[in-house]
Amino acid sequence: MTAISVSNLSKRYGKIRALDDVSLELEHGEMVALIGASGSGKSTLIRHIAGLEAGDGQAGKISVLGEVTQSGGRLNRNRRGAVSVIFQQFNLVDRLSVLTNVLIGNLGRVPRWRGTIGYFHRCERNKAQAALTRVGIPQVAAQRSSTLSGGQQQRAAIARTLVQEARILIADEPISALDPSSARRVMDVLADINTQDNITVLVSLHQVEYARRYCKRTIAMRDGRIVYDGPSTALSNAFLAELYGDASEELVLPDAPAEPMPVMPFGQTSRMAVHHLNA
């Protein structure tokens, strides 16, 4: 089954072509990396799939799980919520408690009046608490979200998407504002959601190491176009240099091995490794 289908999507900001006739398909259950240098169009593509922006022209169309979310530059607002989104800057509401931030994930699913007055059932609260436990931060539920560290805030944001119960999760550079150990934790949680809950994950990354380690398939963008779509194992440093020229330096960590490592998440259980081998 097709989870996300983008066809002929273009977008212009002034003179800059942010997206240039982009088409891609994601099968259900995949975990796909989206890489590219700054300004290559990753974020723009993700904002379109999230339903935050509409493309230009008549040709562009995006479907999620077979339902059209935008076509010909017109958004179908009723379909927002079908895709859950994680952002680079976490985008929690600072002055609300962590639990309330997680409960916000319910807003698209509960009756409108209940969401508006903030009346959530006990089972919804329990589910929000369980989501926080799942991402490893059950103890912070009552704190204001501004008191959390960056890595904890990003995990709280993931808990919000778990409560939303969307079949698809897209993440816009979820780890580029984090230190390496927090980044690995967040990527581990995303990989776990992908394998355990069978949720389709599209994650944009600034550094290709994480794509190699966590995702079997990588889509690479440059100047608003898709320049590579295939197995992550083929992304050697030499190939990246061929795709991006000098800009490839910003995609590769200086101490990274020149050849890709086998797809194997850090600190994952053997069950997950088996999953990766089987798949």
Added chain:
Amino acid sequence: MTKTATNGVANGMAPQRPVAPAPEAARAPRNWRNLTLLGALIVILAVSWGPAEMGQSTYLFTDSGNMAEYASGFMQPDFTDWRSYVEEMIVTIQIALWGTFLAVILSIPFGILSASNMAPWWINQPVRRLMDLFRAIHEVVFAVLFVVAVGLGPFAGVMALFIHTTGILAKLFSEAVEAIDPRPVEAIRTTGASRTQQVIYGVIPQVLPLWISYSLYRLESNVRSATVLGIIGAGGIGQVLFESIRAFYYPESSAILIIVILTVTVMDLISQQLRKLVI
């Protein structure tokens, strides 16, 4: 004259110079401009002397005997009727309280609708113009109008404060809304939340500290304004004050003024504590 002309030319040529122009050359025209402004100010003040009857300022000294008598009346405040003064003062505070409360309630929707990041121009421009109207007319003028409409008494004062304060608070509220971080609101939008829910969960928590601060400040200044409104017949301590001044009861007037000053000080202290409590 010739000097200014050459300076003007030098100034006009300044952009063609390679680096910063010599400091003396830049300073000279500025000195001339400052002199001109000073001259203009002196001329305007001189022209306004007659109409403002500033010639009478000499009476402050020639009739200093009257002034001394006047002042001596005030130097011996008469608190015999303090109970009724305090009662009237409480009425004044109650007028301010209701006027401010109604204004705060109405300023929430008006403030959000006149923020350019919340509503399209064809909504926020008319709302802003209406708020300009509320703000442009002084509360004393509104009070005179309402005294005619609803009769003498505190309710006319409440209505006058309500309308004028709505104009002010809606503007301040909307400026706070325009300064919010849009990213958390976007994250809430992706959960499928409605417009109202996006405002409740994403906007209000961000602006609440400022809104409370503005509202408390307006409450304070409305206590002062309500005193003045009493003078034109809208009840409260102002009415008593005006009556006793007109009857030359200076010791009583002095006692009333002291009570007003104490009240305003106490309001200031209370609102400071409240602000600390909620922010």
